[in-house]
Amino acid sequence: MAERDGIFKGENPLDIARRWLSEAEATEINDPNAIALATVDTDGMPNVRMVLLKEIEDGGFVFYTNYGSAKGQELDATGKAALVMHWKTLRRQIRVRGLVEREDGPQADEYYASRSLQSRLGAWASSQSQELSSRAALMAKVTKITAQKGVNPSRPPFWGGFRIRPLEIEFWADGAFRLHDRFVWRRDAEEKSWQIVRLNP
Known part of the structure; x- marks a missing residue:
């Protein structure tokens, strides 16, 4: 096992990732x-885009989106993904590769309910990644959804984690x-132990 100290110290890579993210929260604008x-x-064909990570759990890295979006369809089709977190202020980054599963239960409901009303209605109104004729058409759909769903919309069945x-x-x-x-840190399967190696720059 590679000898590690300082910012790399720890026996669980997810704990290290949470620590680095916490430090970044104090420095990134x-x-x-x-x-x-x-x-x-x-x-x-590869695809990459910026999204907001919502949680680093013991089981993995969680984010939310429209399941019908390009990323949602690609994640469902392959069951695999990679991500990068990069912080200029800390001059650090984390790269992750792994298997993907949906978070489509109470945890997703709770996060959806915590969002602003406008964001919750927007999730209903947007056919994410699909062609849009104009911004006016989108805003008209938001108005229609607002009238239909009111001030406490439930989580859309096509939206989750x-x-x-x-x-x-x-x-x-x-x-x-x-x-x-x-x-x-590498492992062949989730039930296997992590193997840690130092890489050349």
């Missing part, structure tokens, strides 16, 4: 929980003269 989420479509259950997590920190520090 906007969206310290922003992640670049990578998926692949059925033709093998995804959890990336990691098989690989890499922690990277900037080093002088581009001699960066990199440690990667």
Whole structure:
């Protein structure tokens, strides 16, 4: 096992990830929980976009979206994804690769209910990733949905969470003269133990 200390110290990579995110929350100006989420479509063409991570659990990394969106369809089709968190103020990043499952139960209901009313209505109104004729058409749909759903809309059946259950997590920190520090945690399956190695910059 690679010897680690300082910011890399810990016996659980998810604990280290939570600690780094907590530190970033104190220094990043906007969206310290922003992640670049990578998926692949059925033709093998990669896709990447920024989304907001909502939780780092013991079981993985959780975010929410429209299941009918491009990312939702790609995640359902392949069951695999990767993400990157990068913090300029800390000069660190975390890379994750793993298996994907839906979070479509009470946890998703609770998060949906915590969002602003406008965001909850927007989730109903937006056919995410589908063609849109104009912004006016979208706003008209929001108005219609508002009249239909009122002030306490339930979570749409097409909207919920995804959890990336990691098989690989890499922690990277900037080093002088581009001699960066990199440690990667790998396992062949979720029930297996993590193997930790130091990587060349």
